[in-house]
Amino acid sequence: MREDAMARLADVARKAGVSVATASRALVRPEMVAERTRQRVRDAAIELGFRYHPSAQALATGRSRLLAMIVPDLTNPFYATIIAGAQRAAEEAGNDLLVVVSDESPERERALIDRLRDRVDGFVAIAPRGPASLFTLPDVPMVLVDRRTRGVPSVVIDTPGGLHEMGAHLAGLGHRRIAYLGGPRGSWADPRRLDGLRNGSGHEVIAFGPLPPTFEAGNRIADELVASGCTAAVAYNSALFMGLMYRLATLGVKVPEQLSVCCADDLAEFGLAVPEATTLHVPTEDAGASAVRTLLGVVDGRPPEPRHRSVPVELVIGATTAAPA
Incomplete structure (x- = not known):
């Protein structure tokens, strides 16, 4: 750390009435300092025009305070809300979050990790389809979101548990032949x-797919679904659901009188136009925040407990499901 930076930090400490070490912690590791003390140090730093230089911070702590988040793309609202939660948790702990896009390419994921591993403190990865070997690199702190891999901490949204409850709901209405519009x-x-x-x-479930998680795929599969004789359908995600609903309306198939339709994520959260659909409320922001907090624990040498965290979902019964005709 430069000599003039140390002198200015001492000025901040004197004005705030704390030691230099406490002033440094308040600026570099704010979660380790009481809120009132942290605020006094920040107020003193602002008044004196003091700014803690990132390179000095890295030298002093061995930490860059920069985290990287690998996402498949930025067009899917499911990922966007996870990013929002991750950014909130990172900033609350005094870190910055760098978001990089993998385009669901294992080669690009590996290149991103190799390029950034010496510049960030660790990675949060949303990687639904890459090989597990990508995320088990020695000395690279890593947390996965919505996927489990041996040896790597993870935060998994319990959508399977929610679909178990959704299946029971459909069975309770009397549906005995259910379609599942699968994922990629x-x-x-x-x-x-x-x-x-x-x-x-507990009854027959016919899987359609794999399908791209897109509006177009939901639109294309609708005719085959109607011909299958299923009385209810569950879509892997909101884009498939919306495409299916659009095509059913074009075909004149009434929902839910002729076909009950459900979605495995929360449309209301994404601001889409079917607020009364039967869906799963998926707390994606909570999952992103939990992943960042888990990663910070790994970086600090505190193994997460439990190693694999499960985020519960909630079945929301709306107007798109009813007893079969």
């Missing part, structure tokens, strides 16, 4: 969601 090929979560739905319903 190679998805870690997709077979687990299908199992949850099957186990919950």
Whole structure:
């Protein structure tokens, strides 16, 4: 740390009435300092025009206070809300969050990790389809979101548990032949969601897919679904759901009188146009925040307990499900 930076830090400490060490912690590791003390130090720093230089901070602590988050893309609202929660938790702990896009390419994921591993304190990765070997690198702090891999801490949204409850709801209405519009090929979560739905319903579940998680895919599969004789359908995500609903309206199929339709994520959270749909409320922001807090514990040498955290979901019964005709 430069000599003039140390002198200015001492000025901040004197004005705030704390030691230099406490002033440094308040600026570098704010979570370790009481709120009133932290605020006094910040107020003194602002009044004196003091700014703690990132390079000095890294030298003093061995930490860059920068975290990286790998996401498949930025167009999916499911990922966007996870990012929002992760950023909130990072900033609350005095860190910055760098978001990088993998385009669901294992080669790009590996290149991003290799390029950033010496510049960030650790990674949060949303990687539903990449090989597990990408995320088990020695000396690279890593936390996965919505996927479990041996040896890597994770935060998993319990969508399979929610689909188990959704299957029981449909069975209770009298549905005996249920369609599942599945997720993309190679998805870690997709077979687990299908199992949850099957186990919950206790009746026949016909899987359609794998399907791209897009509006177009939901639109294209609707004709085949209607011809299948299923009386209820569950979509892997909101984009598939919306595409399916659009095509059903075009075909003149009434929901829920002729076909009950559910979605495995929360449309209301994404601001879409079917607020009364039967869905799962998925606390994606909580999952992102939990992943960052878990990562900070790993970086600080505190193994997470439990190693794999589960975020519960809630079944919201709306107007798109009813007893079969």
